[in-house]
Amino acid sequence: MAADALSQVFSALADPTRRDMVARLAVGDATVNELAAPYDVSLQAVSKHLKVLEDAGLVSRSREAQRRPVHLEAQVFDLMTTWIERYRRQAEERYRRLDDVLAALPDDVPPMPPTPEGPPT
Template sequence: MASDQLSTIFAALADPTRRAILARLADGEATVNQLAEPFEISLPAVSRHLKVLEAAGLISRSRSAQWRSSRLEAEPLREATQWMEKYRRFWDTSFDRLDAHLKRIRTQETEEDRNV
């Protein structure tokens, strides 16, 4: 995945309204009106959010008669997750080292308490 596309995906995910829209679309396709229901924002504002999500490749939109529905496209999320995975491994390793260090300190303190 090109880093520019990755930046676009993360920028789209940075907004809580867009994340909520994606969460709703994980349950199935929805129209703009259905997606707008839980928000106190205008339909044009929801449409702008959908355009950002579509540009990031996170949703696709289709038209059936007068209805225009949106559908989640999960592949870009998988690719972003794969990119983040190496950092999760880094943090896991760092936390494991910290845990081992804290155990050594506790063991030393316990031994010092016994010697007092």
């Protein structure tokens, strides 16, 4: 359970059932039984899924009589989007620069200069 936060979040969402539950919870809080209803698995299995989501910080559970309503904690999404956006942007930037280089090339440049080595970086 000591894995880094990002790994836990990605891992939690790697399961379609769990993603489905998150989708359901985006509509509003729900009890374990309500969440379990659509699936053909034991209540215990659903409880386990919820534990995974909770450990990842995606969900919180309070207490209300015997029921334990589950609540989506959407802030954790930011962790992922931050990570994703960073590298997406970096890749796009690289792409853009490559385009610029290609656009700036004169028409008759030989593709392979003398140096047999790969360029740095």
